[in-house]
Amino acid sequence: MTTATARTKPPRGSASLRHRLADRGIDSQLLFLVPAIVFILALFVYPFAYGFGLTLQPSEETVDRWGGGILANYVRFFGDAFTFESVWLTARLAIPAALFNVLAAIPLAIKLKHRFRGKRLISTLLVLPITLGTVLTAQGLLIFAGRQGWLNQALLNLGIIDQPLELVHNYIGVLLSLIISGFPFAFLLISSYLSGIDPSLDRAARSLGAGWGQRFFRITLPLLAPGLATTFILTFVLAFSVFPSATLVGDPSGSTRVLAVVAYRFFGEQFDYPMASTVAIMMGLAELVVVAIVLLGRSFLYKGSTGGKG
Amino acid sequence: MTTQNVDRRSQEGAPGATDSGPLSLPDPPVKNPGADRSPGDKALSAQPSTWVAWAGVAAFLVLLMGILVSVVTDSFGRAWYAQWLPTEFTASWYAEAWTRFELGHVILVTLVVAISVVALSILIGVPASYALARRQFPFKRAVTALFLLPVIIPPITFGIPLATVMYNFGLGRTVLAVILVNLVPSVPFVIITMTPFIEQINPAIENAARMSGARMRHVFLRILGPILVPGILAAAILVLVRTVGMFELTYLVSGPGTDTLVVSIFRAMTSAGGSEPRPLVSAMAFLYTAMMLVTLIIALRFVNPTQLVARVRDGDDE
Structure with missing residues (x-):
């Protein structure tokens, strides 16, 4: 391998070498890819295919109750309120959480773009939750925002509320935990996208008399839109597969019975592996649908922004 | 990946930004x-x-x-x-948690898993990202998409079939299974972060080395290696943090004796027959966060992101 490349390389420049390799397609350096491809085939593609095969081998119990032959698992998924409702429950949590994280991070990233005292401190504090982890966040929410927690005590003593707020063991608890873990991430990403926008565009618009709103909506936002779509997708993916907080600070048998919880029930409690795989795969599909919609929207947005510039 | 590009741009733009300080100051209207x-x-x-x-x-x-x-x-x-x-x-909750949940063992397992995952994913991922960054080959897009999938798909979607396979092979509840399962999102993650990093390095450096008679092995060890070190360290830290914090996948295949710290805290919080006393869980959760913070602080001592960017730019300038 080394001799071949060493021999071919010196006489020609990198460009022509690349062209020839592109023509030939494969060469010994591609051996570098082999471990990664073997790995992904063995640990990702094979299990996935196996899992898909499992979904077509429903347990007898499922076939008896739901019918549908080899598709019984899917019949059950769409027919059983326990599983199908959780698609809606998951979307109801993940979409608002991701939207909030992105929308709240935009103004903050813009405000924190300028230099001022204490910027470092605030940026550090905003990023701190990454080290907290879901479990400490959940535990902290239970203690801090629980019925007798500091938050409720303070609000009661200030006379803002009469009754303790129900902030945990329900939908709000999970939403809060998703915001705490997802927001710093969105903030970091959007900040970096924002710093990639050439500030002279903004200055040029200002010198032409554009106001704050015009500059934001006609310049910053269109340039930021692809980054926003990416950020939305990434926070959405995180929020969509929420499991620990849905169990710990949510109401896992009621309003926060998300798909992950359902899949785990089948896997770890009922040992119905085919059904667990079915739920897992449907979950991936549902997520990809949302991601595809956002990507489609992004392609429209992007065209719009270039059109505007031209 | 984008952060690096963006960082570079913002660094290059920095002198201009400071020159125009008086202009950009009135930004708050x-x-x-x-x-x-x-x-x-x-x-x-x-x-x-x-x-x-x-x-x-x-x-x-x-x-x-x-x-x-x-x-x-x-x-x-x-x-x-x-x-x-x-x-x-x-402070007695800490002592109690330590003995009750065998935290010494749990932390040891966590570290063994995290370090193995980091080492393996770097070993598998970096060569692959070199090939992806430098070569054009048939089905490159398909291969790239394949590496992207485990990062986009929810961990549970591939975790449950994977865990089923693990149990079928008799690997259930072993440390090996925990490591393998955690590799699935980590290797693609390394590939995704390292590919743009390698793309930034000017291929002329390698070509110059080859023209001077260096073999592939030397090009990698003496030329690319040192340039790649900052990027590898950054990717390693991110993988480390992700692995220590990874709950979903580990929970599927771990069991008593092979639980990582997050999973054992979760089990303590949800244990059947009334969960453990709350302060006990709090003590464990705080230990987890302290461990994470220490890891990050130590890691950030060795990896200075700005230095990383500067070094790559030096490479570009040549």
Whole structure:
């Protein structure tokens, strides 16, 4: 391998070498890819295919109750309120959480773009939750925002509320935990996208008399839109597969019975592996649908922004 | 990946930005009356927006600090119900958690898993990202998409079939299974972060080395290796943090004796027959966060992101 490349390389420049390799397609350096491809085939593609095969081998119990032959698992998924409702429950949590994280991070990233005292401190504090982890966040929410927690005590003593707020063991608890873990991430990403926008565009618009709103909506936002779509997708993916907080600070048998919880029930409690795989795969599909919609929207947005510039 | 590009750009743009300091300062629409007067109402609306933003930050930080401080207080407190503070303070919860949950063993497992995952994913991922960054070959797009999938798909979607396979092979509840399962998102993650990093390095450096007679092995060890070290370290830290924090996948295949710290905290919180005393869980959760912070601080000592960018830029300039 080394001799071949060493021999071919010196006489020609990198460009022509690349062209020839592109023509030939494969060469010994591609051996570098082999471990990664073997790995992904063995640990990702094979299990996935196996899992898909499992979904077509429903347990007898499922076939008896739901019918549908080899598709019984899917019949059950769409027919059983326990599983199908959780698609809606998951979307109801993940979409608002991701939207909030992105929308709240935009103004903050813009405000924190300028230099001022204490910027470092605030940026550090905003990023701190990454080290907290879901479990400490959940535990902290239970203690801090629980019925007798500091938050409720303070609000009661200030006379803002009469009754303790129900902030945990329900939908709000999970939403809060998703915001705490997802927001710093969105903030970091959007900040970096924002710093990639050439500030002279903004200055040029200002010198032409554009106001704050015009500059934001006609310049910053269109340039930021692809980054926003990416950020939305990434926070959405995180929020969509929420499991620990849905169990710990949510109401896992009621309003926060998300798909992950359902899949785990089948896997770890009922040992119905085919059904667990079915739920897992449907979950991936549902997520990809949302991601595809956002990507489609992004392609429209992007065209719009270039059109505007031209 | 984008951060690196963006960082570079912002660094290059930095001198310009400082030159125009007086120009960019009036950005909060207080000064610079010329530009903001005509759409006056918008300038006014920008002012409250600042306050809203700060109020949002304040609310977020109050929540954050409340969560952190209440867990720490709880972990040191005794008999804390409806009062503002616990009536007594003690460190005994930590001692109890340590013996009750065999935390020494749990932390050891966590470290073994994390370090193995980091090492293996670097070993598998970096060569692959070199090939992806430098070569064009048939089905390259398909291969790239294949590496992207485990990062986009929810961990549970591939985790459950994977865990089923693991149990079928008799690997269930072993450390090996925990390591293998955690590799699935980690290797693609390394590939995704390292590919743009390698693309940034000017291929002329390697070509020059080859022209001077260096073999592939030497090119890798003496030329590319040192340039790649900062990127590899950064990727390694991110993988480390992700692996230590990874709950979903580990939980599927681990069992007593092979639980990582997050999973054993979760089990303590949800254990059947009434969960464990709350302060016990708080103590463990705080240990977890402390461990994470120490890891990050140590890691950031060795990896300076700005230095990383500077080094790559040196390479580009040559």
